[in-house]
Amino acid sequence: MSIPFFLEIIESINQEAQIFGLSIALAISKNFDDLLSNVKRMHAQKQVDGFILLYSNVEDPIIDYLYKNKLKFSLVGLPCENENKITYVDNDNQLLGKDATDYLIKNKHEKIIFITNRIKENVHFERFFGYQKAMLMANLKPFDAINIESAEDFFYLESVLKKSKITAAVIIEDLLAFKVIQHISALGYAVPQNISVISFNNTIFSTLAHPYITNIDINIDLLAKYSLKYVIEQVNGRKSHGVKFVVPHKIIENESVITLSDNKAS
Numbered sequence: 001m002s003i004p005f006f007l008e009i010i011e012s013i014n015q016e017a018q019i020f021g022l023s024i025a026l027a028i029s030k031n032f033d034d035l036l037s038n039v040k041r042m043h044a045q046k047q048v049d050g051f052i053l054l055y056s057n058v059e060d061p062i063i064d065y066l067y068k069n070k071l072k073f074s075l076v077g078l079p080c081e082n083e084n085k086i087t088y089v090d091n092d093n094q095l096l097g098k099d100a101t102d103y104l105i106k107n108k109h110e111k112i113i114f115i116t117n118r119i120k121e122n123v124h125f126e127r128f129f130g131y132q133k134a135m136l137m138a139n140l141k142p143f144d145a146i147n148i149e150s151a152e153d154f155f156y157l158e159s160v161l162k163k164s165k166i167t168a169a170v171i172i173e174d175l176l177a178f179k180v181i182q183h184i185s186a187l188g189y190a191v192p193q194n195i196s197v198i199s200f201n202n203t204i205f206s207t208l209a210h211p212y213i214t215n216i217d218i219n220i221d222l223l224a225k226y227s228l229k230y231v232i233e234q235v236n237g238r239k240s241h242g243v244k245f246v247v248p249h250k251i252i253e254n255e256s257v258i259t260l261s262d263n264k265a266s
Contacts, residue, residue: 004175004203005220009054009076012224020232027051036061043071050231056080056088056122072234074227078122087234087243089226091218093123096249097130100170100198100216103251105138108260109168109196113143113160115180116172124172127200131170148176154183161189167260168196174205177213181256196257211255222247 010026017024025048029035039062042048051066056077066073067082075088097114104112114131118124128145135142143164146157160166161184171177177199181191189195191211199206202217226245 004205005173005201006054008203008220009224012221013052013228016225016228020228022232032061036065039065043069049235050074052076052227052231058120058122072231074230074234076223076227078126080122083244084242087230089223089230089245089247091223091247091249093126094130094133096200096216096218097127097170098134099130099249099251100127100200101131101134102138103198103214104168104170104196104257105134105140107168107196107257110138110140111164111166112140112168112170113146113164113166114170114172115146115148115157115176117148117176118172119145119147119149127170127172148180157183158187161187161195166195168198168257171197171199174199174201174203174213174215177215177256178205178208181211181213192256192258198257202252206252206254214254214257215252216249217252218249219247 014024025042027035027038027042029038039051050072053062053066053073053075056075056079058080060080063075063079063086067086073087075086076090077088078090078093079086079088101112112131112135114128116124116128124145132142143160146160147153148157157180169180171180177197181197184195185191191197197213199213199215200218201220202215206213206215226247230243230245
């Protein structure tokens with residue numbers, strides 16, 4: 001889970017809940033076992049009327065528990081299973097990945113990589129599929145996703161940049177993009193002069209330092225509003241299982257992407 005996204009959507013959900021005179025409780029843990037224990041306790045002790053999940057993971061025991069026990073919940077993200085039976089709010093993440101990549105291609109980039117740190121989350125698969133689709137439709141060769149989870153992974157990134165003469169990167173979220181820009185800048189790569197970067201979420205990290213990061217705004221406030229709306233409807237007895245709400249997105253053009261000249265593009 002991206003920390004900036006997590007903090008911003010919790011704040012938005014809390015603000016929306018206050019409009020309805022509601023309060024929220026948080027269940028946070030470093031692993032699924034502890035998180036499941038927290039959720040079970042909150043359910044057993046009737047501490048909450050419904051749940052909002054802020055992530056979508058493969059083989060998730062939390063969603064499994066909520067679904068099998070017919071509890072009231074909504075999901076921010078695309079379910080990995082039971083998609084037609086679970087209420088969820090999401091962006092079209094495949095389209096996000098495609099739009100981000102198309103934006104770089106429009107600016108004459110051809111050697112484009114996809115960088116992630118959320119390899120087990122559905123959002124990674126969807127955005128990466130979108131990247132692959134855009135590359136293939138432009139008759140360009142997509143690269144394997146580069147997963148950055150440790151300091152050692154940055155060495156692999158450095159080798160790919162050198163070996164493949166990369167000119168641009170699609171990065172899964174703003175905080176990781178901020179870290180990648182810091183790292184490659186220390187290696188002598190200037191952004192956007194040597195490497196253009198586009199990311200997602202439009203959080204504070206996109207404008208924390210220059211160059212401001214060109215990114216896709218996923219409309220966190222709207223994700224929060226509708227995830228809460230559908231839980232309230234379930235609590236009030238209105239059936240909303242299987243409801244899908246797709247939140248629109250838009251590209252925020254900042255400073256981290258340039259148009260390649262014809263000689264550089266070749």
